[in-house]
Amino acid sequence: MKELLNQIKSDATSALCSIDNMEQLENFRVKYLGKKGEITAVLKGLGSVSAEERPVIGQLANEIRFELENAITQKRDELKQTEMLKKLENEKIDVTMPSKKSEMGNKHPLTIVQNRLEEIFMGMGFSIADGPEVELDYYNFEALNIPKHHPARDTQDTFYISDDVVLRTQTSSVQARVMENTKPPIRVIAPGRVFRSDAVDATHSPVFHQMEGLVVDKGITMGDLKGTLEIALKKLYGDDIKLRLRPHHFPFTEPSAEVDISCFVCGGKGCSVCKKEGFIEILGAGMVHPKVLKNCGIDPEIYSGFAFGIGLERVVMRSYNIGDMRHLYENDLRFLKQF
């Protein structure tokens, strides 16, 4: 028995030296000190040892057990320490390393132009209104004096969601919503996305952007419309530009006009930007139709107003001399980084 115990002890001592992780250490503990471990087996077997040997063997076995327990505790501390050092080594941060370069983005040209126009109109006392892109047929058409079978609907190539719901074809839908909810005086702009079932080409996209303007108050005239647009467009393009109003028809304004500005590149002489015309069409506008005021609960006998709608893509393309509208949506960084 004594020899057996000494053998166990020397085996255990040498085995312990080669242990280098917690799992091995636990296996070691189970092998010698576990319920079915070798030392435990000796202690359990003391009954079969002669009475005089029993205390000696028992004491030796307990001593060895005690030594092994201590050795295990010590080994565990050592292993913990090395693990910690390893972890610290792996997680070391070299604060002197050069950092990863973070790419600075820049604004999309459409956003730049929209923000600029917002700034200009806010400076003139306008606030910004918003409306849904998925719109009721009522606000997009009906309230704006375009009933169900009006031919003006044909020109708008509408995406219908259902009989009553459309993807708005114009930001003019926000006009009706604002007038319904606000008592005059009203002075708002409403920039946003609009949708028409157009095939994509250099000057068309099924998704594009407009900015609506609406002013309603007592005594508003066509003069106010022209003056407001002139100030705003001069801020955008410079004091030298001239405005030209051409008679036009929109169902929701009367009278209506298309507004051109003298070409800001050639000053009216004719060039590639204005396609030799000297003038560039920039927006649609007019005096809010009395029927529209009435539809939205505003008395046309007391109030009058003007409205305009600017196609933002057109302004962007003309401002930066961009020949193809598709560049604006393709997200090609070589293009977008130029602004």
Ligand code: PHE
């Ligand atoms: N909504 C018109 C369009 O999309 C533009 C417009 C707005 C005209 C407001 C007059 C008044 O063509």
